[in-house]
Structures are given as structure tokens and as C-alpha cells.
Amino acid sequence: MKKTYHGSCHCKAVTFEADFDLAGGTGKCNCTFCWKQRMWKTAPIGPDDFRLLSGHASLADYGEAGDWGEQHHRFCKTCGIATHNEGDMPMLGGKFVMVHVAALDDLDVQDLLAAPVRCADGLHNAWEKTPDEVRHL
Template sequence: MKQTYHGSCHCKAVTFEADIDLDAGTAKCNCTFCWKQRMWNAGQLGPADFRLLTGADALADYGKSGEWGETHQHFCRTCGIATHGHGRIEAMGGEPFVSVHLAALDDLPVETLVAAPVHYMDGLHDAWDKTPAETRHL
């Protein structure tokens, strides 16, 4: 069941709320961007499930695109903390999605986080719908 969580960057310039069903799963990817950030995201949310409350002007955008689709990662220009991303990935249906960095959620109990299922994606090889051979480091 979806629950509304609240999140922010470190300096609180960027704040948001998101309706997330953690029982539906979380995601970890082995692409170089996700690996370098040790990113752990809420599963793919619909755009209506995410609401940026403050800080649109404080956000920077790092985007990447290819035959597989496109992604944009957003982070605070002041403190550098990544908060969320959006995009579309053809291997996952090509529908627009929003992803929320779970570490940016301010009111997510640790017990709830560690109980959530994790889905692994092989973004390193643009095989987003496949599980990488090695996941222990993610």
C-alpha cells in the first residue's frame, strides 16, 4: 500500500513528498552512475506520485540518453545531495517514471527500509530488465 513520505537534500533547499509502496520493491542498479552513488531507489513511481515542494531553482540535472531510453538525476546545487530522478527505459515499458533516492527520505523508518524487497538491474550493460550476475556490492 502506498504511503506518503517526505524527503529533502542535506541543506533542506530541496524538499519533496512521494507516494511510495515499499512492499512493491526498491531498486539497485550496477551502472557506473548508480554504483558511484551507492544509489538505492524507490521502485518506479508514476509522475503523479512525486511532488517537488521547494527548491526547483536549487536543482541541477544530470541526464543520459541512448537507444535504451533516457534518465535524469537531480541533485541540490548547494549541498550536492541527489534526491530523485526521472526518465523512461524501453526495456521496462518505456513509460515515464520517477525514482526517489531512499536515503533522501526524512521519515522512512530503518526497519521499513530493510524489510522492503530489492530488485536489481543490470544498467551497466543496458539490460535494465535483467539482474546482474553480481549484486553483493550493490
């Protein structure tokens, strides 16, 4: 069942709310970007299910684009905490947002632990495959 969650960066300059169903799963990836951030995110949600409440001017962007589409990693310029990423990628169904679960302020840990986790082998550009080793993700 879809629920509204609230989140923020560490210094609270960036705040948001997002509607999603944890039963839809979460994701981790072994690409160098996700690995270095220890990124754990929600499954893709529609842009209309994400609302930035404050801090637009506080958000920095690390973007990347290619034949696969584009993606923008958003983080607070003040405290450096990543809150979400957004983009437009055909393999994810078009425009999307993924919320970083660590940025959620009202997420019950037991609900997170019960949610399915999908791991992707981004390191080898084999996004549809699960890496051989995922314990470190």
C-alpha cells in the same frame, strides 16, 4: 499500501513528498553511475505521485538520452545530494520518477529492510538480469 513519504537534500534547499508502496520494491544497479553514487531507489512511480515542495531553482540535472529513452538525475546544487531521477523510458512503462531512499526523511529503517530489492545488471546493459555479484551494491 501506498504511503506519503517526505524527503530532502542535506541542506534542505530541496524538499519533496512522494506516494509509493515499499512492497513494490526498491532497486540497485551496477552501472557506473549508480555504483559511484551508491544509488538505492524506489521502484518507478508515476510523475503524479511525486511533488517537489521547494527548491526547483536549487536542482541541478545530469541527463542522458538514447534509443532506450531519457533519464534525468536530480541533485541539489548547494550540497550535492541526489534526491530523485525522472524520465521517460518504455522499459519502465513510460514517464516515471524514482526516489533515492537515502533522501527520505521519514522512512523507517525496518520498513526499508523489509522491502524487496531488485538488482539490475546495467553495467552490461542487461537490465532484466541480476548481476552475478550484488553484495557491494
